[in-house]
Amino acid sequence: MLYRRFPARILIAVVIATTFVTVPFSGLAQQASPVAPNRAQVEAVVKEAYDKFRSDTSGKNADYIPFLAQVDSKMFGVAVVSTDNQVFSMGEIKYAFSIQSISKVYTLALAMEELGAARVFDRIGSEPTGRPFNSVPAVVDMTTHTGNPYVNAGAIATTSLIAGKDANEKWNKILDFYSKAAGEKLTLIDEVYKSEAATNAGNKALSMLLAKYERIYAEPFESVDIYTKQCSVGVNVVQLARMGATLANNGKNPASGEQVIKPENVPYILSSMMMAGLYDGSGGWAWKVGLPAKSGVGGGIVAVVPGKGAIAVFSPRLDEAGNSVKAQRVIEYVANKLDFNLFSPRSVGLKGE
Numbered sequence: 629m630l631y632r633r634f635p636a637r638i639l640i641a642v643v644i645a646t647t648f649v650t651v652p653f654s655g656l657a658q659q660a661s662p663v664a665p666n667r668a669q670v671e672a673v674v675k676e677a678y679d680k681f682r683s684d685t686s687g688k689n690a691d692y693i694p695f696l697a698q699v700d701s702k703m704f705g706v707a708v709v710s711t712d713n714q715v716f717s718m719g720e721i722k723y724a725f726s727i728q729s730i731s732k733v734y735t736l737a738l739a740m741e742e743l744g745a746a747r748v749f750d751r752i753g754s755e756p757t758g759r760p761f762n763s764v765p766a767v768v769d770m771t772t773h774t775g776n777p778y779v780n781a782g783a784i785a786t787t788s789l790i791a792g793k794d795a796n797e798k799w800n801k802i803l804d805f806y807s808k809a810a811g812e813k814l815t816l817i818d819e820v821y822k823s824e825a826a827t828n829a830g831n832k833a834l835s836m837l838l839a840k841y842e843r844i845y846a847e848p849f850e851s852v853d854i855y856t857k858q859c860s861v862g863v864n865v866v867q868l869a870r871m872g873a874t875l876a877n878n879g880k881n882p883a884s885g886e887q888v889i890k891p892e893n894v895p896y897i898l899s900s901m902m903m904a905g906l907y908d909g910s911g912g913w914a915w916k917v918g919l920p921a922k923s924g925v926g927g928g929i930v931a932v933v934p935g936k937g938a939i940a941v942f943s944p945r946l947d948e949a950g951n952s953v954k955a956q957r958v959i960e961y962v963a964n965k966l967d968f969n970l971f972s973p974r975s976v977g978l979k980g981e
């Protein structure tokens with residue numbers, strides 16, 4: 629009998645050994661990337677960063693969206709997903725926070741899938757505003773009026789580019805696209821949507837101003853409503869890191885293997901993240917970190933390391949520009965320790981003196 633030849637202790641040992649050998653990371657890994665980071669190094673550095681910044685209480689929750697003011701500001705989660713689908717995460721990894729402005733990246737990607745990059749560039753632009761994300765003067769002053777796809781005005785205009793027979797069809801397309809980038813079905817957080825929809829007169833004003841300049845491409849308030857829904861999509865920090873890793877992996881989700889975004893569109897998305905992903909904090913971010921990233925007032929930031937992977941951090945306390953303080957610190961620390969800064973020759977292995 630089998631159990632006589634293989635006593636329980638040996639069987640258990642075999643099962644454990646096989647588990648570690650065959651599922652060392654997250655299971656569905658695609659073919660190993662030649663530049664994916666070393667797991668042990670990433671783990672060690674992320675743990676260091678987590679411990680170093682966990683008790684940092686700088687900044688405060690967004691409060692202009694009433695729901696966000698109530699979110700537990702102590703929550704803190706970090707996730708790294710590599711282009712070969714290694715997953716490493718720490719802290720609060722289950723809580724679904726609202727994606728907020730990080731959604732703008734993926735609506736831009738969808739608009740480019742539908743219209744091509746040139747038309748989207750023509751209708752939206754990619755100039756940093758140097759102003760807060762909800763600035764009215766920026767819409768008036770900038771020659772494009774829309775600025776770039778990541779400030780509210782440019783993002784609402786980008787959402788208005790998504791085709792569909794009605795608002796529902798457009799919204800469902802957007803949600804499906806985000807889900808493909810995350811590799812999991814994402815859903816709307818209804819309380820966030822209601823809270824934001826009840827307080828978004830500023831975004832409605834931006835949409836009307838865009839209409840005056842003929843820089844919105846569907847009915848303005850319908851576009852604001854779809855935009856408000858896209859901002860209210862819930863993601864946990866691992867899902868967000870995987871959305872980033874999809875960009876790092878040339879538009880192909882490293883878990884599902886699906887080509888979600890055309891590879892030729894990825895540099896446009898990432899370069900605009902570098903220029904404007906953290907709004908009027910983007911210049912300081914580029915100086916210190918050198919990675920394309922996008923923040924949301926829900927407390928998430930995702931930074932993309934092209935070819936290697938993405939790091940996402942969730943911590944609700946924000947700085948004046950609306951960017952999570954702790955997320956910036958953690959990503960800066962990890963990027964410096966692991967030589968991720970794209971402007972450094974060290975990022976491609978040239979160590980120098």
Ligand code: DON
Pocket residue numbers: 728729730761762780824831856859923924925926949950951
């Ligand atoms: O429209 C708004 O103001 C929010 N739904 C999104 C703003 C945001 O996330 C800015 N990011 N840091």
